[in-house]
Amino acid sequence: MSFWNKALTIAWKDVISEMRTREIIISVLVFAILVIVIFNFAFGETREMLTAVAPGILWVTFAFSGVLSLNRAFVGEKEDGCLEGLMACPIGREVIYVGKLLGSLLFMLAVEAIALPVFALLFNLPVLSPELITITVLATIGFAALGTLFSALATNTRAREMVLPILFLPLVVPVIIAAVKATGLALAGQSWAAMSTWLYMITAFDIVFLVVSYLTFPFVIEE
Amino acid sequence: MDKPARDIPELAIQVRGLTKSFGDCPALRGIDLNVRRGESVAVFGPNGAGKTTLIKILAAIMNPSSGEVLIDGLSIKDTTYEVQRRIGIVSHQTFLYANLTAYENLKFYGRMYDVPGTDERIREVAEMVGMTSRLNDKVGTFSRGMQQRLSIARSLLHKPSIMLLDEPETGLDQRAISLLWKVIRPDGGERRTTVFSTHSLERGRELADRFIILNKGRAVFEDTKHRLDLDGLREAYQRTTGASV
Numbered sequence: 001m002s003f004w005n006k007a008l009t010i011a012w013k014d015v016i017s018e019m020r021t022r023e024i025i026i027s028v029l030v031f032a033i034l035v036i037v038i039f040n041f042a043f044g045e046t047r048e049m050l051t052a053v054a055p056g057i058l059w060v061t062f063a064f065s066g067v068l069s070l071n072r073a074f075v076g077e078k079e080d081g082c083l084e085g086l087m088a089c090p091i092g093r094e095v096i097y098v099g100k101l102l103g104s105l106l107f108m109l110a111v112e113a114i115a116l117p118v119f120a121l122l123f124n125l126p127v128l129s130p131e132l133i134t135i136t137v138l139a140t141i142g143f144a145a146l147g148t149l150f151s152a153l154a155t156n157t158r159a160r161e162m163v164l165p166i167l168f169l170p171l172v173v174p175v176i177i178a179a180v181k182a183t184g185l186a187l188a189g190q191s192w193a194a195m196s197t198w199l200y201m202i203t204a205f206d207i208v209f210l211v212v213s214y215l216t217f218p219f220v221i222e223e
Numbered sequence: 224m225d226k227p228a229r230d231i232p233e234l235a236i237q238v239r240g241l242t243k244s245f246g247d248c249p250a251l252r253g254i255d256l257n258v259r260r261g262e263s264v265a266v267f268g269p270n271g272a273g274k275t276t277l278i279k280i281l282a283a284i285m286n287p288s289s290g291e292v293l294i295d296g297l298s299i300k301d302t303t304y305e306v307q308r309r310i311g312i313v314s315h316q317t318f319l320y321a322n323l324t325a326y327e328n329l330k331f332y333g334r335m336y337d338v339p340g341t342d343e344r345i346r347e348v349a350e351m352v353g354m355t356s357r358l359n360d361k362v363g364t365f366s367r368g369m370q371q372r373l374s375i376a377r378s379l380l381h382k383p384s385i386m387l388l389d390e391p392e393t394g395l396d397q398r399a400i401s402l403l404w405k406v407i408r409p410d411g412g413e414r415r416t417t418v419f420s421t422h423s424l425e426r427g428r429e430l431a432d433r434f435i436i437l438n439k440g441r442a443v444f445e446d447t448k449h450r451l452d453l454d455g456l457r458e459a460y461q462r463t464t465g466a467s468v
Binding site: 005006009013016017020021076079080081082084085086087088089090091092222 | 279282283284285286303304305307308310312314316317318319320321322323327331332334335336337361370377
């Protein structure tokens with residue numbers, strides 16, 4: 001089997017496992033919707049205020065629900081030594097990274113696909129536009145790329161839930177800031193050209209995070 | 224394992240000057256070990272002696288700090304995947320996913336090892352360990368003994384020529400222990416090269432051709448079954464490790 005087939009097999013295994021337990025999807029989805037509802041009550045007075053704070057609310061929701069999701073990414077692998085079982089297989093450590101990344105990405109996009117319509121409904125804003133979907137997918141790739149690396153790193157520590165956000169969030173801030181800015185422009189009905197700088201920035205960070213994480217992951221899971 | 228017989232060296236495992244440190248803490252301090260094809264070697268030692276670290280390095284799960292490991296004459300460093308295809312590993316941890324069925328677990332590992340005719344091979348190994356009727360049940364519903372039996376099936380999927388066992392008897396009842404050894408070292412069949420760690424001197428002496436005792440990361444004693452009876456082994460263990468048996 002090729003590199004990609006094996007990576008997809010690892011992602012498939014994660015999806016099957018998650019479908020049985022719904023440990024990640026349910027908890028993350030409840031969190032995301034709760035945040036959106038609370039912010040809706042807090043800032044729902046005027047449309048101007050909603051438009052101004054909506055990008056921030058959306059990305060706070062996605063960022064923290066993403067961290068929740070990533071916190072669980074390697075838990076299943078640590079139970080009964082499954083990560084060591086994978087490492088004993090004749091596959092590169094990079095295959096494990098790509099497989100876990102695809103799984104995490106899928107879970108995060110699934111949560112976002114449900115949270116976005118809820119956001120659109122409560123805030124009455126045009127969030128289901130091609131521009132916003134593109135921004136969301138691009139930023140989520142960068143988020144998941146770096147997050148998967150740090151999730152593997154945090155899994156070997158005792159205070160896993162605390163270590164991941166402390167280490168990971170400061171580094172992923174450029175992607176979140178660019179996503180917030182681009183989302184603001186998209187919600188204001190600006191053209192692709194107007195938000196292109198931010199989209200290029202997100203794409204550049206995606207590439208950097210993917211390459212760096214791909215290269216360093218083998219060392220991170222070694223011990 | 225598919226190489227022609229003339230190409231296969233007599234020594235299945237060669238370890239030279241193996242060291243491993245975790246930060247400033249040395250786990251292995253210059254291990255030398257040769258294991259002949261078909262030979263069974265028991266590794267004894269108190270907790271923290273380096274048994275698990277040694278087995279993880281032999282399985283290419285962990286990189287050594289220094290030293291050389293050759294499996295069937297192949298460097299574990301330069302030909303990692305080729306080496307890993309020749310090795311089956313059973314640990315006190317099962318390496319199985321609790322939320323997947325037994326079949327899905329075996330299918331998953333079959334794909335990771337590129338096992339040809341995976342479904343047929345799954346049926347074969349499941350039959351070997353008496354798990355055919357439970358293939359569609361989730362692993363999380365299995366008892367510890369059943370999980371370990373499935374773990375043995377997992378380790379045999381790709382027909383490894385070398386078995387590495389890290390305290391595989393932990394938490395198993397006598398029936399499961401008997402099955403473990405019957406499957407891994409069948410009577411009359413071709414003998415797989417086996418390296419196993421255990422705390423049981425009796426079991427180790429019974430199943431091994433040769434034994435080594437590790438203490439604080441060093442191989443402090445080595446002898447063969449033919450030259451040492453159980454009392455002699457106990458005496459050597461106490462003398463070299465300072466631990467009671």
